[in-house]
Amino acid sequence: MARTYNPDISVSMLDDALHRGLTTREKILATLAQCLETRNTKKVHLALELADARRESPAESIAAVRFFQHGFVGFVPQVEFDAPSLRRKIRVDFCHKAARLIVEIDGLGKLYLGSGVPRDELERERRREQWLRDQGWRVIRVTWKELFTEAKFEEIRRALMSAR
Incomplete structure (x- = not known):
């Protein structure tokens, strides 16, 4: 999904999965390493870099992506x-x-x-x-x-x- 969707969507989905303990960053990276598909790999890594299990809603995830897009750091x-x-x-x-x-x-x-x-x-x-x-x-x-x-x-x- 991170290969296909923009970060506001993919980060929201990743945040939710990480927050609910459905997966880990390590499991996602291991799966990515096994994929034959290499299209948009940078996009996937960006989504993973922005993902954070502490966020509790899609709106918070989108806000974090917007902070990144605006160059805001430290939140x-x-x-x-x-x-x-x-x-x-x-x-x-x-x-x-x-x-x-x-x-x-x-x-x-x-x-x-x-x-x-x-x-x-x-x-x-x-x-x-x-x-x-x-x-x-x-x-x-x-x-x-x-x-x-x-x-x-x-x-x-x-x-x-x-x-x-």
Whole structure:
């Protein structure tokens, strides 16, 4: 599939398989070494290089591919913070420590996780984001639609540049 599809699709599929423990990078490389087909091998290696088992959704995988395409480096997926005032740990989709920048990928699914009450989840998310801001982090939210536009990635670029 990585020979045929663009990285946003193939990386999403690889991330999911790796995240669910269905395969490993080593198994994929071993299979690739046994293939007689050599077409688009560089494309396969790029997809494997970009793949990361820590990502939890196709949107996060696409965001990571977009970071690569825009030349952004330093984003780490699924970073956890201890938030004592919230009496819990919080995890963010992407963290760029040097730039003190958090990128959160928004999806409607988040509103139905946890309590299952969207209003409660929105309030919980608001408190979580405020805690991050109080700690000196800038938070940029990206919707599914914005993954396919340039404007949001220009905002991220400006945030990275201003942190230098």
